[in-house]
Amino acid sequence: MASLPSRTLLSWLWGVPQQVHQDDDASSSPQRFSVTPRIKELVHMKPWAIETQHVSKQFPNGAYALRDIEWGVQEGETMALIGESGSGKTTLLRLLNRLAEPTDGIVFIQGKPACSQDPIQLRRRLGYVPQDGGLFPHWTINQNVCLVPQLLGWTPIRQLEQVTKLLPLLNLDPAQIAERYPTELSGGQRQRVAVARALAADPPIVLLDEPFGALDPLTRHDLQDQFLSLKTRLQKTMVLITHDMSEAFRLGDRITILKEGHIHQIGTPQELLHSPATPYVDSLIQHYHAHPG
Amino acid sequence: MSIRLFSIITLIQGDKKEMPTPRSRQRTGRIFTGIMVGLLGLLSSLSLPAWPSDTIVVGSKNFMESRLLAEMFAQLIEARTELTVTRRLGLAGTQVCFEALRTGAIDLYPEYTGTGLVTILNEPPMHDRVSVLNHVRKEFLHRWDIWWMAPLGFENSYALALRRDRAQTLGLRTISDLVRVAPQLKAGFGYEFIQRQDGLVGLTESYGLQFQNVIGMQQTLKYQATDKGDIDLLDVYTTDGRLAVYDFVVLEDDHHFFPPYEAAALVRGKILKRHPELGNVISLLTNAVDPPRMRELNLRIQEQGELVSQVAHDALRTLDLVGDNHVRSVTIVESSDSFLPYLWSKRSDLTMRTGEHLGLSGLGLFLGILIAIPLGLILEQWRKGAETIIRIVGMLQTIPSIALLAFMIPIFGVGALPAIMALWMYSLFPILRNTYSGLRDAAPNVVETGRALGMTEWQILRAIRLPLAAPTIMAGIRTSAIWTVGTATLAAFIGAGGLGVPIVAGLQLADTNLILSGALPATVLALTVDGFLGRVEQWVRPRGLEPVR
Numbered sequence: 116m117a118s119l120p121s122r123t124l125l126s127w128l129w130g131v132p133q134q135v136h137q138d139d140d141a142s143s144s145p146q147r148f149s150v151t152p153r154i155k156e157l158v159h160m161k162p163w164a165i166e167t168q169h170v171s172k173q174f175p176n177g178a179y180a181l182r183d184i185e186w187g188v189q190e191g192e193t194m195a196l197i198g199e200s201g202s203g204k205t206t207l208l209r210l211l212n213r214l215a216e217p218t219d220g221i222v223f224i225q226g227k228p229a230c231s232q233d234p235i236q237l238r239r240r241l242g243y244v245p246q247d248g249g250l251f252p253h254w255t256i257n258q259n260v261c262l263v264p265q266l267l268g269w270t271p272i273r274q275l276e277q278v279t280k281l282l283p284l285l286n287l288d289p290a291q292i293a294e295r296y297p298t299e300l301s302g303g304q305r306q307r308v309a310v311a312r313a314l315a316a317d318p319p320i321v322l323l324d325e326p327f328g329a330l331d332p333l334t335r336h337d338l339q340d341q342f343l344s345l346k347t348r349l350q351k352t353m354v355l356i357t358h359d360m361s362e363a364f365r366l367g368d369r370i371t372i373l374k375e376g377h378i379h380q381i382g383t384p385q386e387l388l389h390s391p392a393t394p395y396v397d398s399l400i401q402h403y404h405a406h407p408g
Numbered sequence: 409m410s411i412r413l414f415s416i417i418t419l420i421q422g423d424k425k426e427m428p429t430p431r432s433r434q435r436t437g438r439i440f441t442g443i444m445v446g447l448l449g450l451l452s453s454l455s456l457p458a459w460p461s462d463t464i465v466v467g468s469k470n471f472m473e474s475r476l477l478a479e480m481f482a483q484l485i486e487a488r489t490e491l492t493v494t495r496r497l498g499l500a501g502t503q504v505c506f507e508a509l510r511t512g513a514i515d516l517y518p519e520y521t522g523t524g525l526v527t528i529l530n531e532p533p534m535h536d537r538v539s540v541l542n543h544v545r546k547e548f549l550h551r552w553d554i555w556w557m558a559p560l561g562f563e564n565s566y567a568l569a570l571r572r573d574r575a576q577t578l579g580l581r582t583i584s585d586l587v588r589v590a591p592q593l594k595a596g597f598g599y600e601f602i603q604r605q606d607g608l609v610g611l612t613e614s615y616g617l618q619f620q621n622v623i624g625m626q627q628t629l630k631y632q633a634t635d636k637g638d639i640d641l642l643d644v645y646t647t648d649g650r651l652a653v654y655d656f657v658v659l660e661d662d663h664h665f666f667p668p669y670e671a672a673a674l675v676r677g678k679i680l681k682r683h684p685e686l687g688n689v690i691s692l693l694t695n696a697v698d699p700p701r702m703r704e705l706n707l708r709i710q711e712q713g714e715l716v717s718q719v720a721h722d723a724l725r726t727l728d729l730v731g732d733n734h735v736r737s738v739t740i741v742e743s744s745d746s747f748l749p750y751l752w753s754k755r756s757d758l759t760m761r762t763g764e765h766l767g768l769s770g771l772g773l774f775l776g777i778l779i780a781i782p783l784g785l786i787l788e789q790w791r792k793g794a795e796t797i798i799r800i801v802g803m804l805q806t807i808p809s810i811a812l813l814a815f816m817i818p819i820f821g822v823g824a825l826p827a828i829m830a831l832w833m834y835s836l837f838p839i840l841r842n843t844y845s846g847l848r849d850a851a852p853n854v855v856e857t858g859r860a861l862g863m864t865e866w867q868i869l870r871a872i873r874l875p876l877a878a879p880t881i882m883a884g885i886r887t888s889a890i891w892t893v894g895t896a897t898l899a900a901f902i903g904a905g906g907l908g909v910p911i912v913a914g915l916q917l918a919d920t921n922l923i924l925s926g927a928l929p930a931t932v933l934a935l936t937v938d939g940f941l942g943r944v945e946q947w948v949r950p951r952g953l954e955p956v957r
Contacts, residue, residue, distance in 0.1 A: 212860055239862035249857025253875050253950030263861055296951060312861075322860075 163223065164190045164320055164352035165211060170220035172206050172376075180206040182376045184220070190319075193346055193353040195367025197360065197399075202373040204356050208322055211354065212241045225319065239263055242313030242321035242351075246328050248305045250297040256282075256308050257293040263316040281311045284345060303334040307341070314349070323355045327362065339365055360403040372396050462490065464679065464686065467514035467822070468497040469505050470901060470912060472709050472716070473564060473647060473671075473702070477518035479720035481673060481690060487730040488689045496822050497716075498912060500901030501600070502527045504814050504822075506674075508902075510552055513821030515679045516690075520564060521556070522669035524548065526606045533606040533667040537563075540668050553677035557687070559670040561695035562647060562702045566607060566666050567658045569644040571634055575657040582662040583615055586641075594621045596630045596639035606667050607643070614665045647699060649707025671697075696727050713919070750921045751928070754910075762929055764905035768824060769892040772831025776888055780836045781881065784843025785869075791848070798841055805837045809898045817902065827896070827904035834895055835888040842884025846877030875950045882945040889941055893934045897926065907933070 166187040172180040181203045188194040196204045209215040210222050213234040222229040229237060242263075250259050258265075260281065261274040269277075282289045285307040297305055306326060313321050327335045327342075339362065346353070346366070357363050363370050364384045372379045372387075372395070380392040391397040464485055468478030475497050482493045496514050499505045506528055508514045524544040525531055534540050541559065548554040568583060575581075578589050586593075601607040602624055611617060623639065630642045631654050644651060646658065673690050680687050697705075705723055708714045724730040751758070787794035807815075809830065816826035850873045858868045900908030907930040914922030 214856075214860055235862050235864055237862075238860060243857065243860040245853065245857050245860070247853055249853050249860075251854055251858070251872060252851070262858075262863075266862055266867075 162190050162226075163187045164192075164225060165354065166223040167207075167210070167217075168221050168223070170210065170217045170222060172203070172210065172215065173218040179376045181210075181217075184378060186371065186378060186381065188352055188354060190352055191350045192368045193355060193366060195363035195370045196354060196356045196373060197358065197363045197370060198373035199358065201375070203376045204373050205324060207373070208324055208354060208356055211320075211322060212238045212243065239266055239316065240318050240320070242316075242318040244306075244309045244313045244321070244323040244326045246325040248297070248309035250305055250309060250312070252297050255294050255296055256300070257289075259297065259308060260312045260315050262312055263318075267316055269316075277315055278311075281314060282308075284348070285311050286341060287311070302330055303338060306330060306338060310342075310345075314351075318351075320352045320354070323353060325356050325358065328358070335362075342366060360399060364403070372399065463492045463494055464516070464683070465494045465496055465514040467495075467499055467505055467508055467517035467903070469502065469517070470498040470500055473645070473706055474518055475716050476705060476709060476720055476723075477560070477671060477673075479716050480693065480724055481516065481518070483717070483720055483724055484689055484692065484729055485686065487724075488692075489683070489685050491683060491686070496903035498900060498909070499822060499903055500810055500813060504817055504902060507814065507817040508822045509554065509674060509676060511818050511821060512676065512678075513817065513823075516673050516675040516686075518560075518671055519556075519674040520669035520671055521559070522565065522606060522667040524556070524674070525667065526604065533610060533665075535664045535667055537668040537670060541670060541672075548674075549677070555675045555677055555680055555687075557673040557675060557690050558694035559672045560693050561697045562671060562699040563669050564645045564647045564671055564702070565669045566601060567644050567646050567661065568611075568641060569651060569656040569658045570641050572655045572657050574640060575659075580657075580659060582660040583611075583617075583665070584662050586659060587615055587617055590617045590619050593619055593640040594623065594638070595619045595641040595643075596623045596634075597643045598630075599624045601643040606665075611665060614663055647702040647706055649703045649705075649710050652703065653707065653711055692729055693727075696729075697723070747921055747924060751925055754925055758907075758910075758925060758929055761905065761907045761909055761926070762933060765893070765896050765899075765907045765930065765933060768827050768899050768904060768906050769831055769889070769896040771828045772896070773835050773885070773889050773892045775828070775832040776835030776839055776892075777885060779832075780839035780884075781843050783836075784840050784847065784881075787840075787844050788847040788873075794844060798837075798844060801840055802837050804833045809834075809895055810901065813898065813902050822902045822904075824899075824904045826902055827899035827906075831892050831896060831899075835892050838887040838891070839881070839884040842887075843877070843881045846880030846884075847873050850876040878948040878950065879945060882941070882948050886938060886941040886945060889937050890934050893930070893937055897930055 167184050170184040170186075171182050174180060184207065186207075196207065198204045206215060210217055211224065211229070213229055213232075216230070224232065224237065224241070250256075251262075254262075257278055260278050261269075264274045264277055278293060279289050282293070287304065287307055292300065292304070292308075297308070300308065306329075310323075310326065313323075327338050330338065343366065355363075355366055357366075367384065369381060369383050370387055371381045374395055380387060380396045382390075382392075387396065388400060391400050466478050466482045466485070468474040478495070478497055482495055485491055486493050496508070499508060499514075499517075502519075502523055505514075505517050505519075509517060521537075521540045521544050522533070525540055526533055529544065529547055531543075534543065541556065545556045548556060568586070570580070578585075580586055580589070597608055602622065603609070608622070619641075630639065631650050634640070634642065634654070642656075644656065644658065650656075651658065673693075675686070675690070701723075705719055708719050709716060721730065783797075787797060804812075812830045812833065813826060816829055820826035820829055847869075854876070855868055855872055858872050859865075863871070896906050897908030897911055899906045900912045907926040910922050910926030911930075914920070914924075914926065
């Protein structure tokens with residue numbers, strides 16, 4: 116079928132190619148900002164990449180998904196978000212890229228209130244990796260990875276350079292897989308492509324929603340290792356949702372523990388291990404000691 | 409009209425060929441303008457068909473005697489006036505035919521006084537010939553400015569008949585005799601007869617008849633059915649040529665129940681005023697055809713397979729109404745041939761019919777796609793109302809096609825336009841349903857990821873939803889296409905041509921070869937279209953969705 120002449124016609128229809136006009140320069144330096152004094156003291160004056168002030172999210176039926184969240188992620192740090200399902204961790208992530216709006220309070224992204232920024236432009240500056248990869252099944256790996264650069268209007272040559280630079284970082288061979296389709300890859304490969312896609316436009320912040328949750332234990336461990344080396348190389352600000360305590364301890368610089376819409380503790384793995392703030396955190400730590408990843 | 413439709417289509421397709429890129433808004437604008445212009449053109453073509461003033465449109469119902477009389481009118485007008493004649497023969501039933509006349513889609517057609525009284529005026533049957541004629545003349549003139557011309561000289565009434573040997577065994581001569589044996593008899597009656605007040609309904613009341621079993625049957629198949637003894641009693645038309653061939657006895661209507669059905673031309677008053685010569689020419693046939701003559705003419709068509717035009721011409725020549733020079737080269741089709749040579753002998757006709765058929769169903773389907781896909785897109789955005797609207801469109805599907813065609817006539821007249829409109833309405837539902845659910849259910853996680861990475865809703869629609877829904881939408885189009893090609897055979901009922909023409913004619917003549925010569929190509933056509941669209945479906949399926957090799 117590929118020999119049919121009007122493939123280009125279809126690819127227009129399916130929106131595969133390029134060139135959306137460029138509204139915003141993604142590389143412009145983020146504005147620095149002021150933070151509430153209380154939190155600032157706690158974290159030695161490092162600049163905030165993400166900050167929430169009194170953020171609540173209430174469902175139409177009145178129940179709270181999140182209640183009065185005071186929270187922040189420093190530049191270059193990896194924040195692991197851990198909690199049971201229904202704890203509000205996914206909702207918190209969705210507030211950051213404005214897939215959801217808080218019913219109360221303000222979310223700051225790089226010092227500017229998220230609600231004052233165009234959601235489309237904002238999302239293009241926030242990398243995103245969903246649990247199942249979320250790759251477009253009808254696009255090649257190349258096209259998938261170049262999604263955001265293409266939305267931002269990069270030249271095709273620059274896009275190509277980015278692919279050839281990025282895929283090897285994730286142990287993927289561009290020559291082998293760039294022109295293949297997601298269904299032709301293994302689960303682990305697909306997830307790595309999803310990470311490459313999130314990093315493609317060099318966003319200052321990357322959001323990962325249980326990125327390794329659906330993989331088998333061996334592949335997961337393998338990917339976690341690669342993630343760690345990538346993390347030290349790229350120095351991105353990352354928010355990583357997980358329900359796996361050992362993953363949070365391995366990958367997170369700091370860990371936020373959420374339960375029923377409240378933050379139980381924010382701290383480094385050491386702080387959590389030595390001084391759990393609530394009985395709930397303590398029970399998590401006990402459980403972790405009993406079954407270390 | 410169809411020419412206008414074609415120009416709309418080329419207009420739109422012409423724009424589609426240069427695929428717009430997201431950058432050039434003005435080109436998208438041009439497509440939009442193209443569609444608007446197209447819709448305007450379509451709207452303007454919906455207004456009532458306006459015929460050139462020197463053209464007379466002759467219609468007929470879909471049985472042979474009506475066709476024959478209409479053909480006689482047509483040839484007479486052609487021979488004796490300067491007027492051009494357009495034939496719209498074989499319209500489905502009284503309702504369709506009369507609506508066409510009333511709305512000016514046709515100018516004249518042969519009708520029977522009894523039908524005018526009971527079916528059209530909806531009044532109780534009367535039994536005196538002259539008073540029926542006077543009454544319908546007065547009412548038609550008063551209500552619609554439609555004229556009953558002078559009767560042609562024969563009645564084609566309903567009657568009950570059965571085989572002579574059977575009648576003798578049972579000792580039947582009149583309908584009153586029938587009352588006694590009716591509970592043991594199986595009756596095969598035409599659908600119209602069963603429904604009519606002056607048919608079975610009134611008959612059972614008037615005589616107190618009670619049959620063992622009444623089977624609804626196609627008029628032309630009934631005679632054969634008595635051969636096998638499945639059926640004892642038939643409703644017949646008194647001018648049916650087969651009464652003699654099959655040796656049937658007509659039972660005497662001793663209560664004078666059946667109203668008189670005198671044949672006459674029914675003509676629009678406007679056209680008579682514009683062309684007075686028309687009235688003069690048709691009057692030439694006043695009392696010109698007596699019942700035996702009519703039976704003989706009918707028989708030549710029914711049993712000897714002669715062409716209607718030939719028989720009409722012979723009849724007019726016998727009456728010295730047309731000259732010899734009018735003879736057309738006519739070959740009598742031997743329907744007793746084996747099928748394949750028969751099919752081969754009709755190849756040019758069938759090719760034309762297939763072309764018409766494809767044209768009708770193609771246009772109907774094209775319009776269906778044009779409306780249903782955008783509507784599906786809109787409903788996907790406005791899901792609150794979606795189910796309701798889809799259900800309403802689905803209800804269109806359940807309207808019986810004959811009824812739908814009948815509704816169309818007051819709006820679109822007869823011919824290709826109402827047929828295309830009906831096919832269009834039938835094609836909507838599968839495409840709409842599949843477009844809507846295909847878009848709605850297209851990989852929600854992928855859609856969400858696209859949104860999270862900063863795609864606009866429009867980009868998501870174009871780059872994710874549409875391509876992932878494409879195979880589903882295409883499957884809907886495929887369903888519609890098969891349906892449309894199948895239903896297009898019904899276009900023959902309103903004179904739109906297509907492969908339904910040999911099927912309908914074959915049903916009337918009980919000619920299996922003739923029926924097959926329409927049905928077989930229609931089936932082949934449906935299969936071909938399906939195969940072709942199957943390939944298109946493969947082609948629009950985005951590559952990554954193909955199974956891994």
